[in-house]
Amino acid sequence: MDSLILSVIKEKFPIIAEIKLQQEIAEYGTIKDFEAGDIIMDYGSYIRSVPLVIKGSIKVTRENEKGNELFLYYLNAGDTCSMSFTCCMTQKKSDIKTIAEEDSTIILIPIKYVDLWMSQYPSWKNFILRSYDERMRQLVETIDSIAFSNMDERLLKYLRAKAKTNGSSLLKTTHQEIAVDLHASREGISRLLKKLEKQGALELGRNKIHLKD
DNA sequence: ACATTAAGTGATT
DNA sequence: AATCACTTAATGT
Numbered sequence: 447m448d449s450l451i452l453s454v455i456k457e458k459f460p461i462i463a464e465i466k467l468q469q470e471i472a473e474y475g476t477i478k479d480f481e482a483g484d485i486i487m488d489y490g491s492y493i494r495s496v497p498l499v500i501k502g503s504i505k506v507t508r509e510n511e512k513g514n515e516l517f518l519y520y521l522n523a524g525d526t527c528s529m530s531f532t533c534c535m536t537q538k539k540s541d542i543k544t545i546a547e548e549d550s551t552i553i554l555i556p557i558k559y560v561d562l563w564m565s566q567y568p569s570w571k572n573f574i575l576r577s578y579d580e581r582m583r584q585l586v587e588t589i590d591s592i593a594f595s596n597m598d599e600r601l602l603k604y605l606r607a608k609a610k611t612n613g614s615s616l617l618k619t620t621h622q623e624i625a626v627d628l629h630a631s632r633e634g635i636s637r638l639l640k641k642l643e644k645q646g647a648l649e650l651g652r653n654k655i656h657l658k659d
Numbered sequence: 660a661c662a663t664t665a666a667g668t669g670a671t672t
Numbered sequence: 673a674a675t676c677a678c679t680t681a682a683t684g685t
Contacts, residue, residue: 597673620665631674636666652665652682 448472451553454500458524461576463569470563471498475553480504480546487544493533495554499525502550503611507543507627517604517627519584520547520611528581531560531574547611597630598638602647604628605657615657 451472455462462468475498480486487493489509504521506529521527521544529542534557563570591600604627609615621639625632639655642648649656 622665632665633667633675634673637668640667650666 448475448477451475451477455498455553458500459498459573461569461573464567467563467567467570470559471553471555474559475555478552478554480550480552482546482548482550484546485543486546486552487530487540487542489541489543490539492537493530493540493557495556496530496534496560497527497552497554499523500551500553502546502548504550504552505545505547505611507545508541509543514629515543515626516629518542518588519581520607522611526573526577528578531578534560597628597634598642600628601635601638602642605648605655609657615659617655617657618653619655620653 449472452468455468455471462471477500480502486497486504499521501523503523504527506518506521506527508516508518527544529540532538533540560574564574565571591603601624604624605617608617608619621635622632624630625635628635639648639650643650646658648658
């Protein structure tokens with residue numbers, strides 16, 4: 447059993463309360479490290495385990511058949527990937543791609559235990575359901591920001607989410623990257639950013655955006 | 660100094 | 673708002 451996992455679970459996942467469950471996670475989970483930019487899961491891959499994020503942050507992106515990408519949300523320490531449960535359970539290919547936003551560490555739980563613990567440990571079931579609920583809310587928010595808000599609001603939301611997940615208001619990114627994530631044109635993003643800069647919401651530089659509050 | 664890549668601009672649809 | 677066809681600016685070699 448891995449005592450590092452044990453202590454990190456206690457610290458980052460307080461909702462997982464049963465000692466016995468913590469020990470099982472430590473016994474059957476494996477730690478994996480990723481460097482910023484690493485692709486953790488790609489479209490079309492089959493998933494055999496569920497990740498618990500213990501360090502860093504992970505960017506979750508959706509892609510359609512034509513290769514159009516769309517940013518969905520970030521996973522941070524204490525989060526898990528809700529998509530991976532259903533993916534595992536139904537043996538379907540992944541519809542999403544996950545990339546390490548920063549250097550990140552996750553614990554991989556084999557699907558067999560994810561399933562088993564649902565019936566054995568109330569706090570596990572609770573944790574899974576709560577994660578689902580949270581993610582669902584976040585997705586709905588994302589959907590209506592796509593459906594109803596103008597691009598500049600969406601852009602601001604995107605920048606704020608990025609700042610939050612990185613714990614810094616100085617974002618290292620390019621207009622092109624943002625355009626891909628938001629499924630917009632680079633020129634459009636440049637113009638909107640310029641507008642936001644004039645409004646005093648941020649400061650622009652090459653490869654960087656300084657977000658002001 | 661030169662090449663490469665990011666960002667800005669105006670016109671067109 | 674997207675796309676095109678540039679221009680300008682920043683950066684790496």
